[in-house]
Amino acid sequence: MTAGTVERWRVRVRGRVQGVGFRPHVHALAGRFGLTGWVLNDGEGVLLEGQGAATAAFRAALSADAPPLARIDAVEATRCPVQPDERGFAIRHSRSDGPVATGVAPDAAVCPACLSELFDPADRRYRYPFLNCTHCGPRYTITRRLPYDRPQTAMAGFPLCRACAAEYADPADRRFHAQPTACPDCGPRLSHPPEAILADLKAGRIVAVKGLGGFHLACDAADTQAVERLRRVKQRNGKPFALMVANAASAERFVHLGDGERALLEGTARPIVLLRRRDDAPFLAPGVAPGLAWLGVLLPYTPIHHLIFHEAAGRPAGTAWMEEPQPLALVMTSANPGGEPLAIGNAEARERLAGIADTIVDHDRPIVVRADDSVVRWLAGAPAFLRRGRGHVPEPIKLSRPVPPVLAVGGHLKATICVTRGDEAFLSQHIGDLDNLATLDFLEETVAHLLHVLGVEPVAVAHDRHPDFQSTRFAERMGLPTVAVQHHHAHVAAVLAEHGVGESALGLALDGFGLGMDGESWGGEMLLVEGGRAERLGHLARLAQPGGDLAARQPWRMAAAALVRMGRGDEIVSRLASHGPAEGVRRMIEGGVNAPPTSSCGRWFDAACGILGVRPVAGFEGEAPILLESLVRRPRLAPGAWRVADGVLDLTPLLERLLTVADAVEGAELFHGTLTAALIDWALPVLRGRGLRLIALSGGCLMNGVLAQGLAEGFAAAGIAALLPRKAPANDGGLSLGQAWVASLGL
Amino acid sequence: LAHGGGGSAMRDLVEDVFVSAFAVHEEGQPLEDQARLSLAELMARGDRLAFTTDSFVVDPLEFAGGDIGKLAVCGTVNDLAVGGAVPVALSCAVVIEEGMAVATLRRIAASIARTAREAGVRVVTGDTKVVARGACDKLFITTSGVGVIRTGLDLGIARARPGDVVLINGPLGDHGAAIMAARGELAVSAPVASDCAPLNGLIGALLDAAPGTRLIRDATRGGLAAVLNEMAEASNIGVRVAESAIPIRPEVRGFCDLLGLDPLYLGNEGVAVAVVPPEQADAALAALRAHPLGVLAAAIGTATAERPGRVVMDTPFGGTRIVDMLVGDPLPRIC
Ligand SMILES: [Fe+3]
Ligand SMILES: [Mg+2]
Ligand SMILES: [Zn+2]
Ligand SMILES: [Zn+2]
Incomplete structure (x- = not known):
């Protein structure tokens, strides 16, 4: 092909390409390379046609210059007849019919560009708690169904004002087709201003704050009484609380921070990172993490969080203060009293958190999908999950080959579910312990929602061999063929699945309890795993x-x-x-x-x-x-x-x-x-x-x-x-992945 | 003792022990091959006959608060009573392993007689067999019983309705704890006596006070959890109980805390679960509490329209716990 020859190509892009600014990216590239054509989102990802003299360079740049939150799994291009009269490059309406096979992006922390606006007194979004753009903000937790378009999200009830609509329609803008975009004139509103929230925290009150995947309970981590009271009202026993600080520089006052750990802490997923406590750390209430050598630390990820720290820093203009250590440290713990799932609705929070929180900070953007914070640690040179949730769900785990669609319902404690589609496994967010009725409801909702957004109709449902797990009972009620997978086989298989191992391998399951193939209580097992089978050695x-x-x-x-x-x-x-x-x-x-x-x-x-x-x-x-x-x-x-x-x-x-x-x-x-x-x-x-x-x-x-x-x-x-388990937790939070893999290999 | 034919010494002894204890024949009547009950007498008491049978095996044979004989009478009397029947007559068949201590047999036979008297029923027919060592474990007893259901009563496991109140007459787990303690392996003295008791008197009083009672069950094997689940499923209702309302003796709680057992799943031999319409709940509870076997009676929950088939317990920590029927013995679940 020589430059100058006009060609027309139809390109299918698969992967996480919706809600991440991919169409603006395509539009911008079309402008750069002088192409006409169109682009749209549909159930399979992004579909586009580009016509012009530089289509090869255009196609190369599609992947190479992709936006920060995009993940491209496949680009399939075919030539098609040139349309001589075409003018301009259009972003077309989404097609919501047809098979749904695209990824929804996980939620992402506020991006640097949005932070500059947030703290710029001249910006129209100065101190606006809901600003976001195509590179950041809520995604999975506001998505009701696909394709990912504003009317299909929790932003459906917020018509764009003229200024926002203009940004949304401007291919050169960072907010071009940013579905959750909002401003003080047209977007959601926070119930309390940041100064009031900070004042409450400083006064030793427990404040419930609506986040992305649910409410948090927050208090001043240096206030011994407040932390003790939070521990008491939450019935928390000795479980450690996570600490939110303004930035990595602040975190370093409390914990040792390696390069990998710093990257985890500052990454767009913003998990809680388990970090080794410093001996010379500033004072923290003893009740934060009693007796532990580690602290779970996370950085702000919503504008609301940032605004609280901004307020504590004296409301400085610009973002220079964000590089400096800040003294404020907050306990941030999920608002799930009595082991129930995280509260997500405003009315629900008022009812369930009454008597726990002194103040409830909410807003009018609904949370559609409940998701706890993820918890990770740096382990043997790479990250490993302790809990997988917000920021990572529904990021798929790549399998070594395509398998039949299977649903797996996990174990009993720290339950997750998993759905396979093609060569991907979608592990749900942490669901919880299934003795609890509301948690069981959450499991059922998660199954329905995940199958719905993925467009998967499973041919079988995999579960643990334990007859008295609620997950087993749920699997039996589904009316699908069931596959019982032994607990430790599933643990080992989860690791083999995420590492793409197809060959025979030895597995050590070093665990608490699982019902063995012989009906006995197992938990320290050496298994030989070959395909979908396991033998206890x-x-x-x-x-x-x-x-x-x-x-x-x-x-x-x-x-x-x-x-x-x-x-x-x-x-x-x-x-x-x-x-x-x-x-x-x-x-x-x-x-x-x-x-x-x-x-x-x-x-x-x-x-x-x-x-x-x-x-x-x-x-x-x-x-x-x-x-x-x-x-x-x-x-x-x-x-x-x-x-x-x-x-x-x-x-x-x-x-x-x-x-x-x-x-x-x-x-x-x-x-x-x-x-x-x-x-x-x-x-x-x-x-x-x-x-x-x-x-x-x-x-x-x-x-x-x-x-x-x-x-x-x-x-x-x-x-x-x-x-080692990397993409799924080593504990029962990873079981469903292993169950799904074993069951699908046997089909 | 010799083993063998019909005339062996043991056989005679056994006949002697049990036949005298049962008092199966009326004064002056010759012994026949069957008991004969007057229809007219039965018909005067109600309009339906209730008939039930059960076999009893328990280790050990004697325990704090009871023995296999008392159990055999109470079990069948209670199975009749929970259907709204007034128990009338029992049969009692005994299989004895050769070599059983005669003194033990005597005590058990006497216990059968005493319990029947207490319950106001007669053991009208019986049988004894002695089998070779190892062919049975010491002593098995089978009792059958007939009773009469009073006219107008209609108790049934499928009859609970949303809004109904769930009552129990007394604390959970006494029997299960007494039996476990009595087993030699643990070598501890029983924290409590078994609650083994005939419930027909208590149930009669309850039905007098609350004639609209929907159903009654005795919470034997599988405990309260099993009864609540059966009724939730059969009546297509949800059941919501409050953990704090369920009576459990501190000694039983302590025993469960040692053994890691859940009192909801422990067997009972003197606990009745009754479901009554809300407007009769107060009267029903008062009637239970007025009876010696119902001093600690309590309203423990309600039937709900939500979540049919499911039993849920509100915990003191503000959470909810699903109370399920277990497939087999309780297995660990914490991983
Ligand atoms: Fe496990
Ligand atoms: Mg029976
Ligand atoms: Zn942004
Ligand atoms: Zn606006």
């Missing part, structure tokens, strides 16, 4: 779990079980009686009364915590092991403190060793270092014997950074690639 030695789920909240019970295993049951009372009914628990274990044996790795962690006296009675499950990890500075090895026989890894000698340590720190370091070495020692001969070079690591214990990092490094040193 080994497991951790079994400990009695006296009291079932109760033992997961009372680690001292697992210490008692470990003492029985050591043949030292007669020491239970003398060692553990201060934590609870030790004699009764001894009898339960020795008599086998509601003390089912489990191969759970999580329960071995609990046993170590119980022996070391680290939260022998926990406020929430997982609290004790989190604190144990928090004590570790440098993992240490107790050589030979484990046994491997017939595929069973027995850590009893390690726990015996813990009975003799000087303090909990020594014990925590020995436990982490030795467990890591033992797991590697257990798995390596199997890997070598079978000629395998991959090991997938998953399960709730991989939330433990010391263990995950130690295993990744240890296996790498032995020439084995250890795959």
